[in-house]
């Protein structure tokens with residue numbers, strides 16, 4: 001696991017950098033990616049072999065499912081495609097929520113009033129819980145209104161995925177500038193979240209700012225938008241809520 005984390009760290013440093021030369025972050029990231037592929041390949045080989053031999057597996061995992069899927073013409077994924085999905089999911093699903101949770105704890109520590117209010121909400125939820133209930137339920141998580149705002153504010157302030165890549169499918173005109181069809185575009189999310197015309201005091205950590213706010217389309221982007229919206233957005237929020245729920249209740 002530690003070795004995987006090291007490879008991912010280098011990959012992440014270079015993933016949004018420009019391919020300038022052999023010592024650039026981008027070049028190193030591609031090198032680390034090849035290492036990750038070589039870590040995943042034997043896993044895919046082993047699972048494929050089991051499948052070919054019809055060997056029962058104790059537990060079906062994501063690799064097994066990816067080996068099974070077919071498109072509308074019955075075409076299966078090849079090894080490269082399967083490994084691509086595995087590399088991407090581990091990265092997208094692990095680093096991001098861990099990072100934001102870390103920032104949640106930092107902002108909560110720096111803002112004792114917010115901490116107090118968020119803790120009180122959790123304590124109230126637990127108070128009205130049946131005595132024999134173990135752990136938080138989904139219904140309770142839906143009631144964590146203030147905690148949800150704490151997480152949204154952290155997501156916004158940090159904007160972990162600060163930029164995404166797109167390619168213009170047609171000529172696009174924005175404020176008299178033309179982005180020609182086929183051009184690659186970097187879409188910067190962070191300046192949107194830090195724009196004082198959209199958010200009051202955007203650099204302040206203020207979860208209550210969401211009390212009466214219905215963000216206008218395209219102004220809340222920490223989890224992306226449109227067809228490529230983060231597939232793990234609900235899972236990420238669930239993970240972060242559960243972590244903070246236990247942090248508030250079990251630690252001083």
Ligand code: HEM
Nearest residue numbers: 092093096097100160161164222223224228230231232236
């Ligand atoms: C706080 C946590 C997270 C943040 C901030 C985050 C952010 C994002 C953003 C901004 C995108 C859009 C990228 C783009 O438009 O090109 C994205 C896509 C994606 N995320 Fe997340 N994510 C988080 C957690 C997760 C988790 C937990 C998973 C999976 C378990 C996940 C899986 C994915 C996948 C698969 C995509 C690609 C979707 C596609 O291109 O169709 N993410 N994420």
